[in-house]
Amino acid sequence: MNRKADVVVIGGGPAGLAAALQADAAGASVLVLERDKEPGGILQQCIHNGFGLHYFGEELTGPEYAGRFIDRVKQTGIEILTDTMVLEFTADRRVLAVSAEHGLLEIEAGAIVLAMGCRERTRGALSIPGTRPAGVFTAGCAQRLTNMEGYMPGRQVVILGSGDIGLIMARRMTWEGAKVMAVCELMPYSSGLNRNIVQCLVDNDIPLKFNHTVVRIHGRERVEAVTISEVDVKTKRPIPGTEETIPCDTLLLSVGLLPENELSIAAGVEMDSVTSGAVVDEERQTSIPGVFACGNVLHVHDLVDNVSHEAELAGRSAAAFAKHPAPAARAHRVIAEGGVRYAVPQMLSDKAEGKIDLYFRVGDVYRGAALLVKSGERTLLRRKKPIMTPGEMEKVTVDVTGLTDDVHLSIETEG
């Protein structure tokens, strides 16, 4: 079947829905393609609360946050095709998808919004020695089984990685009747929020072992135990003699998220090696004219509120492009250096002016340091921050009117 739409959104998570709403409000015809049975993305399985404090001014659970956007979409002419997997898109904005109901679909898009979200890193990337029995799950997979399928993945659990998903699952499994023996973290600090460490682990007396990793998985059919070991802080190698074997039937891996960009790479979108997402300008336009990106597929966000704001911008930009396809010329780069790991957007177009939000992450914990934003000799911003940590995305707003040079973000630790 062949179709046409002003704006085609790939992915019906919070990013895709917010982008679709803004594109629709700007007068574009909008088609959202979602491979899952229903829209809402990863939020449908995040049943804990802690979403929406910034966007809605109240704390919601994941499904409630998604539900509000789905309700809004239903009041518009936006069409959502679920059970529809995008296989490919091209630089001339043709989208190829396969749907349970409609078979093969080829869609001609005025503009495309990429909103495919993230995937979890898996054990393959970690290569733990030992057998490969049942009972090893990524934390997100266990979350889906527990919260959506009503199936408890295990009774006695060890968790590797102290990212937020691992912490949230430690509490969930405890609350649903399992015993969480320990959370092991390779680093000397957690990338999870303090709030989750306190309310998920401390509240439930679950030990958090820093500088620890899993060195062996035991069991034939099913996990029977794992051996953990302390690691050298510098080399990250296990320290002989510190091993401890913990009986358990389940090992959860919470070792990070990776933007799902196979489609973008195949289409030839320029990628950022730090974010593993596309390189975009201030409108969230990628290196391919008319193709925009937002949400976790662009860079991993910790707060869905930021996802929604970013996606609204991408949705507006996509609708504008569909109406007047004028490719923006890239004028200046936004360069992260000196303690700043990355910044989004990575580019400013020749149309960039006025106040623009820059999102960034730092590579270490900084107390009492300042963020410096410069362009040539001009200081656009110097902002002292009580604390900056790798786990929390930061935002600053700068005025980019009349820039003549690239923009540099760095950390100033003195003065």
Place this chain on the structure above:
Amino acid sequence: MTKEMICISCPMGCMLTVVQEADGEVRVTGNTCKRGETYGRQEMTCPMRVVTSLVRLEGGVRPVCSCKTRQPIPKAKIPQALEEIAAQLKRAPLRRGDVVIADVAGTGVDVIATSDIAAR
């Protein structure tokens, strides 16, 4: 009684020492700002949490529906609240906001559905 705790009111994560005297007076040290004191006092006297969980469902497109306490409840009541939630069996459909349990664990707070689950 003395408790050590991390303040979670902002990313600074100050380490608080909270002391409760025999006469009930609470003193907080280690905090950088006023919010830390409020947090430490609350955690010492009556820590409150929103509980999120799952209620079993019959005849729905999914076998469970997510739910939460509409307001925070005392932390000490969490085990009883979880037990009462686990004992429930509801019939689909459920809408966000539907009351699953009124007055859970004698807290005066309702447990409400947080997902929309259609009937099969």
